[in-house]
Amino acid sequence: MRLFFAQFRRDLLVAVRSRSDAANPLAFFVLASVLLGLGAGAALAPGIIWVLALFANVLAVEGVFRRDHDDGTLEQLLIHAQPLFPAVMGKLAAHWALSGLPVAVLSPVAAVMLTGTTTGVWVLMLTLCIGTPALTLLGAIGSALTVATGRGGLLVAILVLPFYVPVLIFGASASTAAMLGDPVAFQLLALAALLAASVTAAPFAVGKALAISQEY
Amino acid sequence: MEHDLLVAENIRCTVGDRVLFDELSFSARAGDLVEIRGPNGSGKSTLLRCLVGLHEPDAGDVRRPVDGLYVGHRSGICGRMTPIENLRWLAGITDSNADDGSIEGALGRVGLDDARHDVCDSLSAGQQRRVSLARLLVSAAPLWILDEPLTALDDDGRDLVGNLLARHRAIGGAAVCATHQTLPTAPEVTRTVTLGS
Numbered sequence: 001m002r003l004f005f006a007q008f009r010r011d012l013l014v015a016v017r018s019r020s021d022a023a024n025p026l027a028f029f030v031l032a033s034v035l036l037g038l039g040a041g042a043a044l045a046p047g048i049i050w051v052l053a054l055f056a057n058v059l060a061v062e063g064v065f066r067r068d069h070d071d072g073t074l075e076q077l078l079i080h081a082q083p084l085f086p087a088v089m090g091k092l093a094a095h096w097a098l099s100g101l102p103v104a105v106l107s108p109v110a111a112v113m114l115t116g117t118t119t120g121v122w123v124l125m126l127t128l129c130i131g132t133p134a135l136t137l138l139g140a141i142g143s144a145l146t147v148a149t150g151r152g153g154l155l156v157a158i159l160v161l162p163f164y165v166p167v168l169i170f171g172a173s174a175s176t177a178a179m180l181g182d183p184v185a186f187q188l189l190a191l192a193a194l195l196a197a198s199v200t201a202a203p204f205a206v207g208k209a210l211a212i213s214q215e216y
Numbered sequence: 217m218e219h220d221l222l223v224a225e226n227i228r229c230t231v232g233d234r235v236l237f238d239e240l241s242f243s244a245r246a247g248d249l250v251e252i253r254g255p256n257g258s259g260k261s262t263l264l265r266c267l268v269g270l271h272e273p274d275a276g277d278v279r280r281p282v283d284g285l286y287v288g289h290r291s292g293i294c295g296r297m298t299p300i301e302n303l304r305w306l307a308g309i310t311d312s313n314a315d316d317g318s319i320e321g322a323l324g325r326v327g328l329d330d331a332r333h334d335v336c337d338s339l340s341a342g343q344q345r346r347v348s349l350a351r352l353l354v355s356a357a358p359l360w361i362l363d364e365p366l367t368a369l370d371d372d373g374r375d376l377v378g379n380l381l382a383r384h385r386a387i388g389g390a391a392v393c394a395t396h397q398t399l400p401t402a403p404e405v406t407r408t409v410t411l412g413s
Contacts, residue, residue: 006308017296072290080310
């Protein structure tokens with residue numbers, strides 16, 4: 001736990017000091033929601049918001065290890081953090097708190113802008129609260145694999161989008177069902193299962209990928 | 217054998233088809249200073265990364281029964297944080313029990329008293345190097361692995377490195393050091409490993 005909090009605090013501090021980096025994906029989410037609200041119909045709103053949240057997530061997670069790799073703090077972490085699991089979790093938790101969480105919190109506003117009604121917006125927010133940490137964990141694997149190549153971007157998107165698909169399907173389906181007044185328990189449970197699987201497996205994969213990235 | 221802080225046995229590293237070194241063996245005991253020499257591109261940094269576990273040698277064995285502290289080519293210092301915050305984080309992820317008092321003391325000893333609350337991005341290259349050196353004072357690791365520790369330092373900084381090494385060896389530590397310059401050190405370098413010959 002000490003490792004988790006040491007890394008969590010540090011990454012929050014660094015993120016707050018580099019606000020503009022952290023704000024970009026969020027700005028993308030807000031702007032795209034506003035524009036789609038003006039340009040598209042209401043029927044697809046939950047799906048649209050989920051796709052936007054997913055893209056905002058790829059944008060954010062793609063660079064999660066870049067700065068640490070460039071300044072050498074990543075290699076220090078790999079040398080000293082024993083075990084690596086809590087440190088990786090701390091890092092990703094801090095990252096999610098400033099990327100996925102704000103998107104989830106803002107999603108009801110985006111939904112109201114798109115649909116004009118408040119039906120189902122809380123379920124939408126709940127699905128994003130469960131789904132975006134899973135996306136961050138899965139995306140971090142791709143980010144860790146590409147960090148040393150210096151070419152994240154599209155490559156990360158191509159690597160991780162297949163893993164994002166189940167999360168997107170259950171998240172969007174639950175949100176759509178909620179808007180129509182249908183039951184959502186199954187989709188929520190499936191999302192929670194995906195999150196549980198990512199929490200247990202992804203940090204190990206990230207740690208392994210980071211270790212490989214240092215071999216050159 | 218049991219006093220060895222570091223043993224490298226027949227290690228071999230290649231880059232593409234080129235063999236950087238092969239059948240390389242050496243060890244370091246308490247009080248030793250091992251110097252790694254060789255021209256640019258001869259594999260000094262790769263060797264050090266093998267020693268600290270960041271790079272897997274293609275063959276051979278590295279045994280390191282104690283904690284190692286690595287000051288590499290990349291500073292390991294986050295530019296968005298102040299020297300104090302950087303060292304605090306490092307103490308947090310290592311098993312060091314350094315508190316704020318000892319961190320400030322370390323920064324004072326490396327001559328960064330005035331800069332300790334500035335973010336590291338605003339410091340000069342030499343000052344950033346000194347933050348890296350302060351890590352040596354905060355850590356309790358018995359083995360230091362240093363890649364070009366004299367880069368970007370002024371004369372005073374070179375003396376500081378010399379003093380740190382001497383003190384570390386006197387209290388039973390060992391150091392492996394890759395450099396092109398003459399290390400400002402007394403006692404003498406224990407052994408020199410030359411690469412690319």
